Amino acid sequence: MKNDAATAARPAEGERRGRKASKETRRLQLIEATIDSLARRGYSETTMADVADGAGLSRGIVNFHFESKEKLLVATLQHMAEEYSAHWRGALGKAGPEPAARLAALVGADFDRAICNRRKLTAWCAFWGEARSRPTYQALCGASDEAYHEALTALCAEMIEAGGYALDARQTAIAIEATLEGLWLRLMLRGGDITREKAHDAAKTMLTAFFPRHFARKAG
Incomplete structure (x- = not known):
């Protein structure tokens, strides 16, 4: 009897997993369609x-x-923020322990095709345009931005110490972030005027300007 009960339970558990997977699949379909729109x-x-x-x-x-457009948009923004966070964290995880390689990987992650494409850049800009008047958006973006900023600042501090650069780590991180955001904006607004590869090259030039003893040597 026990075996019969266990056997009978298995399809039900499989069905529940299927329904859960289907629900998650539908949610993702709708989020991707929201990004498209x-x-x-x-x-x-x-x-x-x-x-x-x-x-x-x-x-x-x-x-x-x-239930509502607002809940759909919040879920979409959260999905994009989580995707972006997982992407740069993954790039750091693959870069190894050397600070210059980690910094290059963190900056380079912003220009990966999976993250840096016109569709997603335009969606990001749509949310940025609304963030000032929507505290929920500010909170979602703020938490993600803060984690990135702290990781970047820590890397800049390591680079400054290793190379004896006369720089402030936090101010350098702010300048790098502003440059990356500007390159994303230019990619979105200027289209064929600049490619992802050219934007990435510009970002690498910026790293060379800040940390020439590390990056100029590699460029040569």
């Missing part, structure tokens, strides 16, 4: 109907998973 239409013109149509799902499915 933000890139095409902008923030204010994106509607729940657009997202449903873009995902190839019914409008009732969108309402079931997210």
Whole structure:
């Protein structure tokens, strides 16, 4: 009897896992469709109907998973922030212990095609444009930005100590972040005027200017 009960339980557990996977799949489909709509239409013109149509799902499915446009957009921003965080953390994890290699990997991660493409850059800009008036967006972006800033500042401090550079770690990190954000903005606004590769080269030139004893030697 016990064996029969266990056997009967297995399909039910499998079905529950399937339903959970299906729910997560649907949520991801809707989030990806939201990113598409933000890139095409902008923030204010994106509607729940657009997202449903873009995902190839019914409008009732969108309402079931997210209830409102605001909840859908918050989930989309959270997804993008988590994806970005996982990406740069992964790049650091693969770079090894050497500070210059880690700094180069952290900067280079911003220009990986998975993260740096017109679709996602446009979606990021849509959220940035709304962040000032929406505390939830500020909180989501702020937590992610702070973790990145602390990792970058720590790397700059290591570089400054190792190379004897007359720099302040926190100010250098701010300058690097501002340059990277500016390059992202230029990629979005200027299109064919600049490529990801050229933007990455510009970022590497910036690192050489700050830390010439580490990066100029490698460039040569």
